[in-house]
Amino acid sequence: MRHSGGYSADPRIRWPEWLPWLVALAGFFLLPDYLSLGARILIYVLYALSLDLILGYAGIITLGHSAYFGLGAYVAGILAAKAGVSDPLVQLAAAAAAGALLGIITGAIILRTKGLTLLMLTLAITSVLLEIANKADNLTGGADGLSGVVVAPVLGMFKFDIFGKTAFLYCLAVLFIGWWAVRRIIYSPFGASLTGTRENSLRMHAIGAPVYWRMVLVYTVSATIAGIAGGLNTQTNQFVGLNVLSFESAGELLVMLILGGVGRIYGAFVGPVFYLIAQDYLAKQFPEYWYLGIGTMLVLVVMFARGGILGIVDAVLARIAKRS
């Protein structure tokens, strides 16, 4: 079902919503060889959730969300590799703060525009960051990336092991908190006003809503979460490179979210799971066909299945309900 929030919605957590967590824990115990892929999925779910907040709920179309992910990733990396800050929670807090700061500054600037101009500005901002990351290579490692990222044990107790167990559970915990926060926001009055703005911005102005400031606020929250996801990415890979800021990866995130279904929370779960697992298997076997497949799928989704996987599931369930 769609979690659209609002004043008529029931905000209590339904039992199917616990499934993703059970699946994650099951994966932890049953598939110990795939924990690094698992951590990657968890990070991208968090990243996709942050994008869904602004894209699916607030209706802000952006191709530059990687700016905040990338900034968070680099801030965590630079702190770890260059400034000797090895505590993971401090690194993560810094990544969050960086995301928030960039989010509020850029949001306040670009959300005065809309449509293609807004899209263009999101691209321009990411391009600026890419150039900086590329050129300031004594800080960022430039095109070679930044290795030597040191991550101390979490809370002084849980050391990051080579099997990726700690990393996985660490990401899971962060994702859990992030998910819980996003869900609360969506069901709150603020979340209802986001939906209202997406549905009919004219009307929101006419009922006295300070639309611009609300957009800036949700954009900042989203950028913060994306920054956290970026920080996690650096910590689990112990490396950060230019690809965190690339347009290709921003496009991939968009694909993941659309694949799962926008504006419904769990699309951000389903999408990355399908995409990253498929990519892990198929891209290795048939690399040329991977992008072809993704592109074709995107075109087909837009033309025939706008709600993504969960949209199809909804439609099927509705058909079944009609029959019985």
Next chain:
Amino acid sequence: MESLVPSIVSVAFHGAALGMVLYVISVGLSVTLGLMGFANLAHGVFAMAGGYILTTAISRFGVPFPLALALAFVGVAVGSVFLERLLYSRLYTASDLEQVLFTIGLIFIAVAVARFIYGTLQQPVVLPRYLTGQFSLLGRDFPTYRVFIIVFSAAIVALLWFGVERTRWGAMVRAAVDNRAMAQSIGINTKRLFTLTFALGSGLAGLGGALGAEIIAIQPTYPFENLVYFLVVVSVGGLGSLRGPFVAALIIGVADTACKYWLPQFGAFPIYLATIGVLLWRPMGLFGRRV
């Protein structure tokens, strides 16, 4: 250390060449946006296709350069007609998000196909003998090919502007850009107009891509790498405008060349900042009308 004036002239010259190429490629995008309200982010695919047609025709089939250029234009234009009729036209009324997603999907497909056929390396451009070397003008030597680019593009631009101002087609385009519903109600067949204009814009992109293959390298990631430039030209110049992107393209061409020459440690960074500045000051572009 080179004295300033010659290097300024050189930068201006190379910048103008780049700017002309950018304009020829991007003008189609501007018109499509103004005419159909469709944000075709995959526009770079057409430029790339033109570049591949040119290099393949010359390297593999020994086609003479002028013919190869013409092939680039015609081939991409015809191909785009199929794309427009089959896919694009279904999405004219779709939401912004869907249009963006669709065109990104097209980019992914094009990148994959290009990589599959041509591999990941840049396509080498083999120019005909008469276009290589230096060209003497006012006591200075300029690369002949760049001179050719500027002159040829200027001719195309003049032809295009003349066509839009003087022909019936041009009048219909201007009317429809101004007010689509009104144009329809006075009997303009907007469907055919769209297809024709789309083909022309895409053909020009192909031609620009082919023409500029030496300056903007033809490789599979072309549509991603250069998307920002094309969008900057159009959004700074003004959607739906013809002159605006011309000015914008020249400014960006010169600015980009200047930055890469004098401030190489910054790369294209100043361009992006300037774009942000311009768009905040004038969200509809320097010459744009309210969309």
Next chain:
Amino acid sequence: MSDTHIALETANLCKTFGALTVADDINFRLAAGARHALIGPNGAGKTTFVNMLTGVLSPSSGRIMLSGEDVTAIPQAARVKRGLGRTFQINALFRQLPVLDNVALAVAERRGVARRMWRAASAHRDVRDESMELLVTLGIAEDAHQRILDLPYGKQRLVEIAIALGLKPKVLLLDEPAAGVPSLESGRILHVLDNLPRDIAILIIEHDMDLVFRFAQRITVLVQGEILVEGTPEEIGKDRRVHQVYLGEQRHV
């Protein structure tokens, strides 16, 4: 006028688009608690006028005062906070959302609750209850959980009014509330209009003359951006110039 309080007023309000003047030196006053109608032929500039009053459009010159305060430079949302509400000629509703949510969004904004990010929206009983009350008053309570796009047009128009009422405005601008509503359903709207709270100043734009003469205590006639004449329904009904404007229009049709 023997009024104590002017709820809404414009002074020398003008609007030009290039060479085209759509509003020419409009001096308009809306008394507190008024039942005032604005009429005029198509293209007279009525909607432009309303858009300037609400802040959607900024005037070329002139001033707008809301309860004595100059609001000319104040944006739309801020004017709403100061008590100016409107309905749209073409429904501007949240079509995918249920009726209750449509009204609740407005009520929540007014109550200052809408910016809260923590407690669930549906847990805000006060907002829900007030919204339901409004729906009851307008007689559409049974449709509270229906989506707008599943409702007949007449009921949608009522939701449009409910949203405006949820803002507890001091001044209410109704832009053709009965427009497009089949005559079968318009009775409900008329009933609602008759029973609107007496302390709200209401300006209604309408083409339906029956509705205007039944509802309005005062009528302003706008022609080509200028106020032609203003007065009570009887005065307007007898005015030759008004007849000419409307009859003249009919002759062309």
